Amino acid sequence: MKILLTGANGMVGKNILRLSTKTPHKFLAPSSAELNLLDSHSVREFLQNEKPDMVIHCAGVVGGIQANIADPVKFLVDNTQMGINIITASLDTGVPNFINLSSSCMYPRGAQNPLSEELILTGELEPTNEGYALAKITSTRLCEYISNTHSGLSYKTVIPCNLYGYYDKFDPKHSHMIPAVIKKIHDAVINKSSSIDIWGDGEARREFMFVEDLADFVVYAIDNINKMPQNINVGLGTDYTINEYYKVIAEVIGFEGEFIHDLSKPVGMKQKLIDDSKLAEFGWRHKTSLKEGVLKTYKHYLREDYND
Template sequence: MKILITGSNGMVGKNILEHPKAIFHDFLTPSSSELNLTDFLQVDNYIKKNQPDCIIHAAGLVGGIQANIARPVDFLVTNVDMGRNILMAAKDNNVKNFMNMASSCMYPRHAQNPLKEEMILQGELEPTNEGYALAKIFSTRLCEYINKENPEFQYKTVIPCNLYGKYDKFKPEHSHMVPAVIKKIYEAKQNNSPEIDIWGDGLARREFMYAGDLADFVFYALDNFKSMPQNINVGLGYDYTINEYYEAIAGILDFKGKFIHDLTKPVGMKQKLIDDSKLKSFGWKHQTSLEDGIKKTVEYFKSAVLND
């Protein structure tokens, strides 16, 4: 197929493009300077000109908890504009297949874990990333509405759990937990620091999947798109505490210092574990263990980030 992938320069996009099965498709990979997703006319013209068979929407303004708290307007408006423009331009130009990449942050903050796809909009959102979550809900619902009005338009949403891996962002203002902790512990070891601080008590639970596994799911889904559910969680189906992630990363980096918990800092949701029932029924399972995924990510950090 000829596939337009938005966000081809991001972590998800790069992992998709370097997957072994990528050679079987013709990928359109415009940069943000070549295709401004916040400009509907530009998006419409690009799709009209290139006529993709399928679109994977993986672009977005993303960041960690600090960035989301500081810039909620940007995280809401920019992501809503991107989602609306790419979806409506695809529909207007008769693109029949659309894979929308959403996020498990769409689920209500007090929802019972594991989080089922039907729980979207069933309660209030986590305030620390509400703007981003609302934008993702908007695109997810728009896919549902387009499909409901005309089932020929297979516009479906993938809801990954938290991701980490090659091509991740390691700068504190942009990074999510795993790359931030890798950088923090690496620097602490380099500086012979005796201790490292952890936000909160470290008992909040998180599900992080290696980004290469999400890329593998994408190609499995492309081969089985008609049978893929309208909305599908993609993750491990189990989680770890923040403390366990710190311990795993410290072990791989051979950091021997102590962990100090800063109870004044925000921690977000206490748990965010996806329900993988539909994923199992669909027939796909992740392959990368936490230890292997962190090792690969640390290798990438040392070779690509530190030498940049």
């Protein structure tokens, strides 16, 4: 197949491209300058010219709690517009297969864990990333509507848990928890700091998967899209406390100081663990343990010289 991959310069996109050489498929990976997803005319023209057999939509404005709180307008508007443009243009130009990358932040803040795919839009969203979640819900529902009303089209959504790993962002203003903590603890070791602060009490639970595992799932899904559920969670099926993540990262990097909890800081949802029942039925499982993933990510951090 000829496959269009949006967001090829992002963390998920780069990891998919790394594994794409193991497939027989041809990947188109335009930059944002070559394909502006915010311009509906350009998107439609690109699809008409290239006629891909599948689109994998990974592009988006992403970031951690700080970034979401600082600019909710951009997170809502840009992500919604990109999703609508690429999905509707794919439909109108006859693209038969579409894999939409979404996020577990779509689930209601008060939903019972583990979070099953049926819980989307059954309750209030987490306020700290509501704009991003609304955009992802829109794309997810749009794919559902298309699949339900257009026989022969497979427009389906992958809902990953939190991710970390190769090509991550390590700037604390834009990064998610694990890369931010890797940089924080690395700097503490370099500066010989005796303590590190943790937002909140550290008891909130999170599920983080090594991003290369998600890329492996996408490669598996390409050849099995017809039997893939309409919406499918992709994760570990297990979670850890923030304190446990700090402990593992400290062990990998070699930090021996103490942790101090800052109870004035926001912590987001208390738990966000996906239900992996459909994932197991689909026949895929993650490969990378937490410690192995953190070690690989830290080596990548050192190798890429993010350490300004």
